[in-house]
Amino acid sequence: MSMTCVPSVVDNWILTAQCPSQLGTVDVVTRYLREHNCYVTEHQSFDDQASQQFFIRVEFRPLGGELDISRFEEDFAPRAREFGMSFELTPPERLTPVVIMVSRADHCLNDLLYRYRTGQLPITIKAVISNHPDLAPLAEWHGLEYHHLPITAETKPEQEAAVWRIIEQSGAELVVLARYMQVLSSEMCERLSGRAINIHHSLLPGFKGAKPYHQAFEKGVKLVGATAHYINDDLDEGPIISQGVEPVSHADSPEDLVARGRDIECLTLARAVSLHVQRRVFLNGKRTVVFQR
């Protein structure tokens, strides 16, 4: 399957919207764009019969002159309201502000930082937060703030409060848990609902929880994988964005599986982040709608 990031530079405006299914949902969007001389370059919409929800993503260029966001939103809001439609307008080449959380494993962080510094991901990293000091040099080589916030059962509330302050003050719109090996509190999960992506190193729902590669070894599977999902307060149960897989052999020890898994974790997480910041992912109850490229 496609494992790579969707090429990331979106040099068009993006309009995404979501509402309950009904007649005219596509037209209300496309007609508005036409009336405002917006040239549509890419359009995907989907009406989910199971959830009775409608999802749309349009890339466009305004012809003749700049596009005034607040005016656009003002004008479109009333029509959207009739459909109970929530929408978001994203300017070209918008960089989504991101905070990355890690523990000791550095492979996902290293991968994200490489894509970031080479402009392969349209993000701006505001800070790296860790419960360990280990990865500070890597963050600092990239000129990034590194916050070492140790955590214990006792200090968890304080630590999460500190994490939250950093997220809020940084204006981060997305939090990426790049192998952050702590369970977030329900309150934290709620606050980050729909804007925090975690990478779990198994093909969920298989091998939830701790040491999935060791579980995989015991079970003798012939494939291992990784799952990137939005977090919710049900551990490893959040809506799935992307999954990757890799064949393994009887000769692979649990440590070998851990090693093999690193690449697939990096690719699966980078792909999920790339899809999210390009506004290609929509929450649909416990599932996601993903408009692939």
Place this chain on the structure above:
Amino acid sequence: MSMTCVPSVVDNWILTAQCPSQLGTVDVVTRYLREHNCYVTEHQSFDDQASQQFFIRVEFRPLGGELDISRFEEDFAPRAREFGMSFELTPPERLTPVVIMVSRADHCLNDLLYRYRTGQLPITIKAVISNHPDLAPLAEWHGLEYHHLPITAETKPEQEAAVWRIIEQSGAELVVLARYMQVLSSEMCERLSGRAINIHHSLLPGFKGAKPYHQAFEKGVKLVGATAHYINDDLDEGPIISQGVEPVSHADSPEDLVARGRDIECLTLARAVSLHVQRRVFLNGKRTVVFQR
């Protein structure tokens, strides 16, 4: 990558259209559908900057009453004309009439016939044509006409004329070359332009022409593949619809590669046919636009 057929039952109407790029191409379609109370369930459009062509595919259900095709076409035609837009309307559960051409290898035919008899492909097979008698029993067990039309350098024109008569009389809209090992004349290719799909047993443009698996063995590649493409009068150069790939080993003889390749040929061809009959494939010069599910 996804190798399977796109699940084939399309129980909605499908409108596909294509025209030169310009402002309003999406709106002219979506507005018309809205005005006629057509409920859009799936919509994909793409504006190709390289070719300056626009492509759109919409699935919809008419609300309140039947949809009158000729009326629809009449009403929509003038608007389409303004955009130089060609369009096609496909009713729900439409079965595309197909003629299959084969030689001696039976794996692709067997695979297509299985999908056909189990309703996995929305096609109706009008006839099977071969330059050999070998596969008659397989066709006949499926209750299909089998035309054995031998061919030699001398008889080629007559044979192709006979083939063409069968295609025309059967009303076939699609011809599938399921390992038909004869090169069609330029005239035949032209007649079948955009409606004949061939499976070539290599990852084109690698290993064109004869015995691709033997070429692959000589080269020592670690992957073999298959390519489904529309035929044109430039051998193995027609627009590509789908490609599949399979790892191989140093221990594989040319015969082993042939054996390994069968599965990937079947899947790649079935996928291309499935995409085509669901109106997901558009010709775009020497390339194709494919709206994946």
Place this chain on the structure above:
Amino acid sequence: MSMTCVPSVVDNWILTAQCPSQLGTVDVVTRYLREHNCYVTEHQSFDDQASQQFFIRVEFRPLGGELDISRFEEDFAPRAREFGMSFELTPPERLTPVVIMVSRADHCLNDLLYRYRTGQLPITIKAVISNHPDLAPLAEWHGLEYHHLPITAETKPEQEAAVWRIIEQSGAELVVLARYMQVLSSEMCERLSGRAINIHHSLLPGFKGAKPYHQAFEKGVKLVGATAHYINDDLDEGPIISQGVEPVSHADSPEDLVARGRDIECLTLARAVSLHVQRRVFLNGKRTVVFQR
């Protein structure tokens, strides 16, 4: 990953053996072959530190004259005994006698029968057994005995007894459960231990039990898969031989997933059968050792 059958014609002798790990396990085999002028064409061995078990598979050709199986076994037995080694000698082009069990779904049966009739699998099918009459025509077109043995909670013991008689009388060495939708009794599982392969339509351990594709839909996974495994009396927990996977989309209904899954089930099961009959699979506790080509 490699999805295809290992090309199946093995025109060499195959010696497979297994014993507790110790010094000299390889040498006892290779020296014997050398002393008897056996020309080794392919050799794989593996010593599993976790289970302290040794596994070896050798393909060879006897030089100068025929190979006398009973003599070979007699001569080798004492040396093997010293190592607590069990071994099996398989002649070239040996066809493994197989019984196939099915219910109503025909895709795996159809796939196996195609490979069988075209000589892609070195097996001879002794009978097809089903708890439903539906697939009789397919079996009969291939000239195969079809036993319709209906089953209910009450008749289960009698039915299994009848099944067992057919397996025994047919001399089947392998039983393939090609979508046989009945749980076998513990006694039956024990009798068939190590020689019955089941295909489960999910990536185990995910989605055990009934309707895995519907479970997968509910969970919103982005990949579905299939698992071929030896049966044991712990449902869907037997040692895994091969697994296959396929990306899916938010637009796929449960029925679509079922449709997409068919191809991957066929390939995964055919691959497992092909590996087994080529003596490439060894039981290693709850896991398997598979010497891939």
Place this chain on the structure above:
Amino acid sequence: MSMTCVPSVVDNWILTAQCPSQLGTVDVVTRYLREHNCYVTEHQSFDDQASQQFFIRVEFRPLGGELDISRFEEDFAPRAREFGMSFELTPPERLTPVVIMVSRADHCLNDLLYRYRTGQLPITIKAVISNHPDLAPLAEWHGLEYHHLPITAETKPEQEAAVWRIIEQSGAELVVLARYMQVLSSEMCERLSGRAINIHHSLLPGFKGAKPYHQAFEKGVKLVGATAHYINDDLDEGPIISQGVEPVSHADSPEDLVARGRDIECLTLARAVSLHVQRRVFLNGKRTVVFQR
């Protein structure tokens, strides 16, 4: 297919050997190991009927006491000689000295350096050589010598002489061309025969030479890939070690293909290097024998 590096720590001794096919080739190796109380943990051998060459790789642990390399080689040499057998003995956890050559693209270098600094590849990097200054900071952050050796048509002989001096003085056994965009002279290719790995950004033999992704775009392929191969004096024609592939879409511009290709190039090259340094790759004329894990 498996895209990841073979897990890299080999904590056993490795004996690899190659010779013309004949009776007794396996036995001469395994018997010697048995006589010297070497405990075999993994063994693969293959006899290529096409080239009439024999290849073997054995991992083992000497029981009771250290293994004296020179003694081992002395003792084994005479037996090997009888078979015209070349062999190599590799100690546990041996780090292969490597020189990496690059131009401006940094993705493959970045990937290799990450695997190197995290101990995922059993190599020691002696130097990074480039015809451009751009990647010096990356190399230096890893504490590596960076040699900037510009090249022009006129200075090519001198530059290659300088490159060669660095390779020789560093004692490098492997040269990795990690997107080094210069064609090496025939003389250089000869000197590096069998010990220089290049990554080409296409599925060879498709799209040789310059700008393969642009060629792929023009052709409208649905898959792009990468090929890692030993260099020889026939451009992009050296023996292939590993290949990787990635699906692409009609919406991908040539630049998008370049972006998508980066991941697959990194994985394919890292895999080839990992296979090579683990002594899993053998030259077999214009092809390779690769003993996969």
